[in-house]
Amino acid sequence: MLAGADLAKNYGRTTALHHASLVVDRGESVAVMGPSGSGKSTLLYCLSGVVMPDGGEVVFDGVRVDELSDAGRTDLRRSDFGFVFQFPGLLPELSAVENAALPLMLDGTARRDAVARARELFPSLGLDGLERRRPGELSGGEAQRVGIARALVLAPAVVFADEPTGSLDTRTGDEVISLLVSTVKDRQAALVLVTHDERVAKRCDRIVQVVDGRTLPEPKRVQ
Ligand SMILES: Nc1ncnc2c1ncn2[C@@H]1O[C@H](COP(=O)(O)OP(=O)(O)O)[C@@H](O)[C@H]1O
Ligand SMILES: [Mg+2]
Numbered sequence: 001m002l003a004g005a006d007l008a009k010n011y012g013r014t015t016a017l018h019h020a021s022l023v024v025d026r027g028e029s030v031a032v033m034g035p036s037g038s039g040k041s042t043l044l045y046c047l048s049g050v051v052m053p054d055g056g057e058v059v060f061d062g063v064r065v066d067e068l069s070d071a072g073r074t075d076l077r078r079s080d081f082g083f084v085f086q087f088p089g090l091l092p093e094l095s096a097v098e099n100a101a102l103p104l105m106l107d108g109t110a111r112r113d114a115v116a117r118a119r120e121l122f123p124s125l126g127l128d129g130l131e132r133r134r135p136g137e138l139s140g141g142e143a144q145r146v147g148i149a150r151a152l153v154l155a156p157a158v159v160f161a162d163e164p165t166g167s168l169d170t171r172t173g174d175e176v177i178s179l180l181v182s183t184v185k186d187r188q189a190a191l192v193l194v195t196h197d198e199r200v201a202k203r204c205d206r207i208v209q210v211v212d213g214r215t216l217p218e219p220k221r222v223q
Helices: 041-045 070-080 097-104 112-123 142-154 169-186
Strands: 004-009 014-024 028-035 055-060 081-084 158-162 190-194 204-213
Touching: 004 041, 014 028, 014 041, 014 055, 014 070, 014 190, 028 041, 028 169, 041 055, 041 158, 070 081, 081 142, 097 112, 097 142, 097 169, 142 158, 142 169, 158 169, 169 190
Parallel strands: 028 190, 028 204, 081 158, 158 190
Antiparallel strands: 004 014, 004 055
16 A cells, blocks of 8 residues: 655765665554664655655555655645654643544544544543543653544554654553554554564564665564
């Protein structure tokens, strides 16, 4: 469903990516692993149309993402992709469920309907009963799960997560990843998860290693 082939990206004289390829299907989760600075985030940004690659191609559902205009890529990101980052960046003056509903409201859905749809995601993410809390009243793991709800509320085909457990302790991170992987799978979306944590990566169906801007040719299969 989403395929990046032979991607290259330079920042000035820095080669961030060079011959990087990754394929992910609906309902499948892929972990992107590698040392700091190896190009993991750049690969995720190229695949998701945030950054234009200098070489190679990205195809999503038969569409060449790397040939779309800026506006076309923005539309695609809004309609088909969801994003989870290291810090959820919730708006402090909104409740948890309003934060999760925000993409729908920005898309023109009435507040009541948006909140109702966001609320449906809360039980599966272990957030039942926390709908009205403010971000300041949530733990780090709860806030990150609200961030996941926000990423899922528009029913994306692909969820991109860049070090989503980077700011959490091991146990909380494990819980968040379990919920992220299972919720994305239940919804038959694809997941591209950047992490340098092998425990986290092993929760995914496949692991793609990135070294010096290259993906290794034989992705490791997880049992
Ligand atoms: N916007 C940018 N401008 C300049 N250099 C960048 C930029 N983004 C990434 N880089 C460089 O590209 C390389 C890969 O970065 P990145 O994809 O962020 O790696 P990772 O996510 O694996 O830590 C690094 O050398 C980084 O310094
Ligand atoms: Mg990174």
